[in-house]
Amino acid sequence: MPNRFRIRTAALTAAAVVLPSLMAGCAGGFVDGELSSQKLIWKDCPAPSESEGGGSAPPPLPHGGRWQCTTMKAPLNWNDPTSGTIGIALIRVKSSGPPSKRIGSLVFNFGGPGGSGITALPAFAPDYETLRTRYDLVSFDPRGVGRSAGVECEDDQQLDAFFQQDMTPDTAAEQSTFLNSIKQFNKGCRQRSGRVLPYVRTTEAARDMDLMRKVLGDARLHYFGISYGTELGAVYAHLFPKNVGRAVLDAVVDPTGDPVQGSLAQAKGFQLALDNYARDCTSKSTGCPVGRTPSDVKNRIAKLLKDLDEKPIPGIFPRRLTQTAATNGIAQALYSKDFWGYLTEGLVQAYAGNGKVLMALSDALNGRNENGQYSNLIPANVAINCADQKPRYTVADVKAQLPRFRAASPLFGDYLAWGLLSCTNWPVAGAAVHPDVSAPGAPPILVIGNTGDPATPYEGARRMVQALGPGVGVELTYKGQGHGSYDSKNKCVQTAVNNYLLNGRVPAAGTVCS
Template identity: 85%
Template sequence: MPNRLRIRTAALAATAVVLPSLMAGCAGSFADGELSSQKLVWKDCPPPSEAEGGGSAPAPLPSGARWQCATMQAPLNWNNPTGGTIGVALIRVKASGPPNKRIGSLVFNFGGPGGSGVTALPAFAPDYETLRTRYDLVSFDPRGVGRSAGVKCKDDQQLDAFFQQDMTPDTAAEQQAFVNSTKQFNRACEQNSGRVLPYVRTTDAARDMDLMRKVLGDSKLYYFGISYGTELGGVYAHLFPKNVGRAVFDAVVDPTEDPVQSSVGQAKGFQLALDNYARDCVAKSGGCPVGRTPQDVEKRIAKLLKDLDKKPLPGIFPRRLTQTAATNGIAQALYSKDFWGYLTDGLKQAYAGDGKVLMALSDAMNGRNENGQYSNLIPANVAINCADAKPRYTVADVKAKLPQFRAASPLFGDYLAWGLISCTNWPVAGAANHPNVSAPGAAPILVVGNTGDPATPYEGARRMVQALGPGVGVELTYKGQGHGSYDSRDKCVQNTVNNYLLYGKVPRAGIVCT
């Protein structure tokens, strides 16, 4: 599991797999006024680049509406706006309603950090057709991601080897091998993308969004942030409180936590999701094929992972299903209740000696497609997290924290604890212990928390509301399962969000949808 990966597109990638240029536009200098007044050239979208995940160009929506893509020039270094630019890739589909009812552009970020909005928005657009009646739907590849000066570290073959390694080392030799591998990965990122690494912080992406607002012609930013997108939205609100229009944060990152607290929270969240999966499985009328009781389900999974640590299973040839890949695959399936069936299938296969399904789920989490090509999801995730987060952890730090992580989750604790060393020896210093999202004077922001969310635990929503400050955050609770709430299609959640975004109806705080 990558370092604090929080992304809605993980579920999309699993569906695709299970069911079968470093500097873009590194141009001359622009004055700030020139950047703000630039005219976007919208054209039919090309197929996604390898860094965006590959595949076909986005098909028109069922209504016939076509997707358009453009590139916005933004400063490489916002502290030196005339020192060169990068291209930020954008995608949009125009509003479907009458022009006189159009509000503006609704900008989406689907999470990560590291996820491509250019590929995610067309995949999820059917969920937002109601919102399209009054908004152009817009998304983008944040800097460091996909076509927007995408971070590159290792090639596909090297990444295969990297993800085959033991990421829960038990012995001193395994620990040293893991540390050395992390150093090599980080060094490759510096060698291949060193110029962009200092400029991929969330604060940089937030400044890009404010430029985007101006270039799109909106006086306020209308925004829908999911998962890590809520952190990006909170940072935007802190930097530009007066420019916030109507904004929704769904699957909310806790902005008060440092990396240890965040990772422990994720361990608890994935453990809760596993407990819920196990209870759901044994409650089915036909019985649960992977255990008789919830405790039996989890006991058998723990035994499988222990056995895989000693002897991996055949996976997707020529790779083998390791303990790390299986843990990663299980976590991927827990992102959405819709994928619990795949988890059951994967476990059944693995108990019979076949690791293909769990490995396909793991590949989805790592951004690997069925052709063996990796998007830059993981390199971008590491680069942005490490540029944002100030702490740097050692092996001794991890060992000291292991009891806390194991208490949070016997299954996922070790995995997430060892992920803390991802930023060790990173070439760029981290900015802060946690993001600043205080936004006094901002317009109301609707903050939606899901009680069963594994990747962004429910408690983060209330802490986001508190951190935004009095009169800004408005909390909505969804008692459900999976990562996020709006895409659950719960009518209570969707009606509340739609009424706010479409008509400006701010709900009373504390609504609970079940």
């Protein structure tokens, strides 16, 4: 998920790039000699920790398959083997097919950054049953996430206050309060997690994945990356092109833009999704309960947000639905067409003075469960983004960009523009303006773009193909709605991906599914 809307784009992150030769000289012997020979001890998975979102231990899959968990040791600092190690939490379910047909492990990253693979893979695994016929399905908590040296910044009460505040300040007093809250949040991260903050960059996570490949016993890394996971996978391909196996990048982060360009693209993406929602709602024969025409729907939402800026309404007791929480809730509902019904219900309630549904959607975006406990999704998101991205913006920078952001999205523009300040006063310097994902020598990588994707706009897929280099990226277009393509259940997309991952058949470049 960016700092403000959870799913990261290149707008709000940029990966650190360190030449493989330099890294190999610093840490290669240590890893090859000690860590790459470690034996993983797989056991039944415990219930997810609070930092991973809480809940119950994952049950067996409907068609059989028991979840197993373990911890892999990795260097804290890949540049300095004497810095000690951290644990990287892994989860897997073994292949359902005959051993003779097994290809290896298929490693998933579901995005964020900050999302726990330990909780995400069991939740989404039924969608990948076909792939499990030839792969062990594997995921992990990247460094800084969940049980993998998870970053901590503030307690639950402090996070409640943080997410309730006005994140689109209109006055000098609101601006001062907003800037102070960022300063205090970032200070809390340094005080609670200062040891790991310099080492949560995407390049470090990519090196962890190559170590993971070795200890899993795979000659090549077979990989399925979604959203931010596409950037992680592409950085891996840049660092280890000869170690790439079959790789899919779905809901693609644009690796070429600076943070402002990426945030502008995302503002346009969410505005497009809102436009599509409004048209869909008003096209129904039963009528749209939140507006007569698409323009009416959007105008009423804009008025709601303006009213909430002045006077919040009751949400989930004792909290009230603020303008910020409502904006978050609307954004969460636009991630999938399956959520549009919840958005309609939430808007109907909010117009009647009840903010519970929109607040529940906002809580989901921020990693808050119904017991009031937060996962470390947002702290990890901010830590990884700020370690990766080099630019540090000022209030003057934001104000200069506000007209462009408002033109891109009257509803989300201000919110995303002010979000550029998330890394102000961060205790660790950022590494790069954008990641280097050039991967000469890598085999074909399937790159999937969704024309209606709000969080990682469609244009990013083509730019990723170009950045990977000639003969590497193979573009597939899905004319759909929502964030991602494979999980849309579109048969054309799933057939293309399955044939590639299971049988090695690369689809023709430029394939279009609708």
